[in-house]
Amino acid sequence: MNEYDSNRIRNALDAEATDNPAEADIIIINTCAIRDKADQKAFSSLGKYKHLKSNNPGLIVGISGCVAQLYGEKLLERMPYLDFVLGPRAIPRLPELIKTIENEKQRTVETSYDIEELFDIEPYHSPGKVTAFVSVQQGCNKRCSYCIVPRVRGDEINRPLGDILRETRNLVDKGVREVTFIGQTVNSWKENGYKFGDLLRAAANVENLERIRFTTSYPRDITSRMIEAVRDVPKVCRHIHLPVQSGSNAVLGKMKRTYTREWYSDIVKRLRDAAPDMAVSTDIIVGYPGETERDFEDTMSLLEEIQFDSAFSFKFSPRPGTTAAACPAEETVDEETSGRRLSLLQTFQRDVTMRKNRARVGQVEEVLAEGPSKNDPGILTGRTSHNRITHFRGAGTLSGRVLRVRITEGLFNSLRGELSV
Ligand code: SF4
Incomplete structure (x- = not known):
C-alpha cells in the first residue's frame, strides 16, 4: 500500500x-x-x-x-x-x-479523511515494468485490537468497478501483464451489488492482461462467490495471502479477529479443494498480551496442520490508541519469551517453506518474466503463479511473457530453473 x-x-x-x-x-x-x-x-x-x-x-x-x-x-x-x-x-x-x-x-x-477525490491520483508507472498494483479500497472497517490502520487510514471506502477496470486497462496499454489488486481487506470489496468475485471475473476480461493477484484477504470475508471465481478464472494466480495471526482461539478472541482456528482451517480447505495447487501464505503475531505457552503451542500446531507456503511473523508491537496497547501490565509477554517463540516459529516455517520449494524441482512452472536480474543481466527474474520468485537464464526481450520454466533448485526465498520447450 x-x-x-x-x-x-x-x-x-x-x-x-x-x-x-x-x-x-x-x-x-x-x-x-x-x-x-x-x-x-x-x-x-x-x-x-x-x-x-x-x-x-x-x-x-x-x-x-x-x-x-x-x-x-x-x-x-x-x-x-x-x-x-x-x-x-x-x-x-x-x-x-x-x-x-x-x-x-x-x-x-x-490529515482529513474526507477527501472526495480519493482515488483521483493514480500511481506513477515505471516504463517497462510488467507488474503493477491497483488500489481497489482505502481504509478498513475491522477493529482488530492491535491494529492502528483504521485510525490512520479511516473506514473502508471501495473504489467503483469502472474506475478499477479503467486503471487496469491503462496499465495493460503501458505493457503491464499482471495486476495486484490491493486493499486492507481486499476481498471485502463491494460496489453496487458487485462483490469481490465479480471484480475478479470482470478484470479477467481485460484483453492482454495475463494475471491477477490480490492482497490482503481477510479470512471472514471469503465467500463461496469468491472461491468459485478463484476456481473458474485461469488468470487468477494460485496464491492467497491470508493472515491468521494466531492459532489459539483465546488469542483470536482477544484480537477481535472474528473467526476461530477451525473456521480458518475450513476456509483454507475449501480454497485448496477448489484450486488444489493453491499456495497459502500468512501473517502471525507472537507474544500478544496474555498469550500463554499453550496458546503458542496452538499456533505451532496450526502451522503444522496448514503447512503454509510462507509466513511473515512478528513480535507483538503495541501501537498508540489501540486496545491491545492498554492491556494490564501483568499480561505483557516479556521480550525473551516473545523472542524464543518467534525463533521457534520461524525455524519451523523455514523447514516447511524449504521443503515445499524443493518439491517443485523437476516441475515445469509458468513464470511471468519481469526483467533481467540486478546482479546478472543474462538471468531473468519472474514469479510463478504461486508467487515464488524464480531465476532462469534468458534474454531481456522475453520480459512480459509467461514462460514455461523447469525448476532445477528450490531455495528458501526463490527457485532456480531453465527455460523449457
Ligand atoms: S489487521 Fe487488517 S483487518 Fe484488522 S484492523 Fe488492521 S487492517 Fe483491518
Missing part, C-alpha cells in the same frame, strides 16, 4: 524523481505506522535531511503516510525544519499544499 502511495505522490507532483537528496527541491518521507520500529525509522530518516535545509532554504521537507496521520500537528512542533504533514487519504491535495507553502511560506497539516 505504501509503495502504491509513494508512486501516487510522485504522480501528484508531476515532478522528476532524484536519488540524490542534495539536488532535490522537495523531500517527502512516506511512512508506515504498523509497528513501532517502522515509525522510529521514519523519524530517523527525517532527521537525516535537516542539514540540507541550512544549505538550501528553499527546500521543502514533508512527511506523509500513516505516521503523519497519527501524530499530525505534533510533528511540526517536534521538527522545526518540517514544512508539511500529509495523511494517506489526502494525497490528491498535495499539489495545492505545495503551492500554499511556496506562495504563503506557511507550514501545513492536511
